[in-house]
Every structure is written in structure tokens, then in C-alpha cells.
Amino acid sequence: TQLLEQSPQFLSIQEGENLTVYCNSSSVFSSLQWYRQEPGEGPVLLVTVVTGGEVKKLKRLTFQFGDARKDSSLHITAAQPGDTGLYLCAGVSGTYKYIFGTGTRLKVLA
């Protein structure tokens, strides 16, 4: 069974701090997606990384796909209260085969 473990599970930080969320698996994925979900809403796609070693930036968010395409990280610089939410990674293997990570709940305090 494919598993995607995220760490940390919970994170509470002050506004302005930096943080990194990790998404790890023993399986290889063709691509990996990151989503953010706020209470009462569905997950919203942040980014898709496809190539091993790929780095993508979305304003203060930096996403990296591991060289072996088994893991990924999300780094947030100078976190803001608006970054609060549940962060989910999702590994994609084959057509329409998604494995969601265990989730990281982030709270940024003003």
C-alpha cells in the first residue's frame, strides 16, 4: 500500500517565522501536488511538481520535488495568518491514481 507521510502533523508559529513541511514516501510518483484547505471548503491546488529536483516558487511558498520523485517539501517564508490551513500533498501515479498525504495543520498567530 502506498503511503505519503507528512511532517509535522501540527504546527503553530508566530507571524513572520519560516517553516518547512515534508511529504515522504517509499513510492515513486509521476508528479506531486500540494493543496491547502481552509475550514468549510474543499482543498485548493497550490502547485504541481513533475520533474525530480524541480523547485517552484509561489510568492512566499517554495516547493521542491525530490530527485528520486519520492518526496517533496513546502517551505513558507515569513508566514502570515492567511497561511493558516490544512496542507495536503498528493502523489500521482498513473492516470487518475492519487494518494493523499496525512496532512499538516498549520496555524499562524498574529
Next chain:
Amino acid sequence: SAVISQKPSRDICQRGTSLTIQCQVDSQVTMMFWYRQQPGQSLTLIATANQGSEATYESGFVIDKFPISRPNLTFSTLTVSNMSPEDSSIYLCSVAPGAKGEQYFGPGTRLTVT
């Protein structure tokens, strides 16, 4: 991208009854997905619904408990049958219209079974 609406947004149901959740997409899509999510936790895929064919269910989910309809390319329903308190959860539908398989989710249906 795609815009997805779900009905109802939330419901409180009695044990033993059934609830049908509707999912409407603003564009035609081939595949639709149904997920279950405990509040604050990750998503578990229930089934994949392809228009014109039977839904494909994941391990641990069966058609008798979660029948799915997919009458056209913009609409699907998921029924939660003979509900028990263990079915209390958030149910989400999603689509993946693009070549990269990026998913777009509805806002979810929060179900409480008493």
C-alpha cells in the same frame, strides 16, 4: 480549471436513513471522484465515477453502501445508505479536467449521523 458545487452543504440524519449528495460541475469532465474526510484529517478516496460506466470503488467501500450515479458529464450523485454514526464525515467531490491531473474540489458536504 473547474467550479464545483455540492448540495447539501451539511445535514444531520438519523441512523438507518440514506442521504444523496449532489455534485455539479461548470464544464464537461470525464472523471469525477468522491472522497471522505474526517475534519482536520486527510482525504480517503471512495470511488471514481466515469460517465457511462459503473463507478470504481476503492478497497473498503462497496456499491451497496455508497451507490454512485453519473448521468452526464457535468453531474454526479453519491448516496450514503443505511447510515450509522461512523458515516459522520465530510464528503467531497472533485474533478481532474486537465492533462496534469490537477484536481478541483467542491466545498464538501458535512454529514452528521445521530
